[in-house]
Amino acid sequence: MSGRLLFTFVSVLHLACVSTTSHRIPPHEEVARVARFVVNQCDWGSMATISTHDPVKGQPFSNVFSISDGPVGYGRGIPYMYLTHMEISVKDLEVNPQASLCVSLAQTDFCKAQGFDPQSPLCAHIILSGSVVEVQNNTIEAVVAKKSLFDRHPEMLDWPSDHNWFFAKMNITQVWVLDYFGGVKTVTPDDYFKATPY
Known part of the structure; x- marks a missing residue:
């Protein structure tokens, strides 16, 4: 076995024991837990909408x-x-609220520490499909979203007030x-929300 293959093999065997910034990623067999873990670890994502703007409309x-x-x-x-x-x-979402959101452990120290390229399956990433909706003001959820x-x-506290910011989910x-x-795996929303990421 070559040095590179041995490194990858050993890394895969120990994925569950490797920390990200402060927590350990769940075993890859526990798919819903992995999804919850990655979403919680990430501070940003790439969201795709259906464009309403020329020249890329649609x-x-x-x-x-x-x-x-x-x-x-x-x-x-x-x-x-x-x-x-x-x-x-957001102007796209006003016409069609459907979107997908991709988050990846490449934004933490996990993948770099393991020598995993961001495109590698071992550098876990999650794609969420659904719709983006505004969180209603003066609700408990609005308080949760804000905190x-x-x-x-x-930095969001100092963003220009005349932009009429709102919370969405x-x-x-x-x-x-x-x-x-072995390819992408899917998780139902029920299983996703039932899972405990840590």
Whole structure:
């Protein structure tokens, strides 16, 4: 066995014992837990909408958004966002709220420490499909969304008030997980929310 193959083999055997920034990724067999873990570890994601803007109208359009599902180690699984109707992707969502959101452990120290390329299946990433909806003001969920986002993204407190920011969330209809060899796996929303990521 070559040195590189041996390194990969040993790394795969010990994935469950390797830390990200402060927690250990669940075993790859526990797919729903892996999904919850990755979503909770990530501070941002790439969200694809269906563009309403020429010259790419009707085509997928991907953009980066800061997210939070709660404090690291205590996430709820729901990706919250702080948005403005002035933003180009939000204008797409006003016409069609369907979107997909991709988050990857490549943004933590996990993949780099293991020598995993961001495209490698071993550098776990999750794709959430669903719709993006506004969180209603003056609700408990609005309080949760605000604390979840502002604790992890304190800069948001100083964003221009005249942009009429609002809290939004993704209503998840499907979860796609790529964290190991053998192709993508799917998780139902019920199984996703029942899972404990830590």
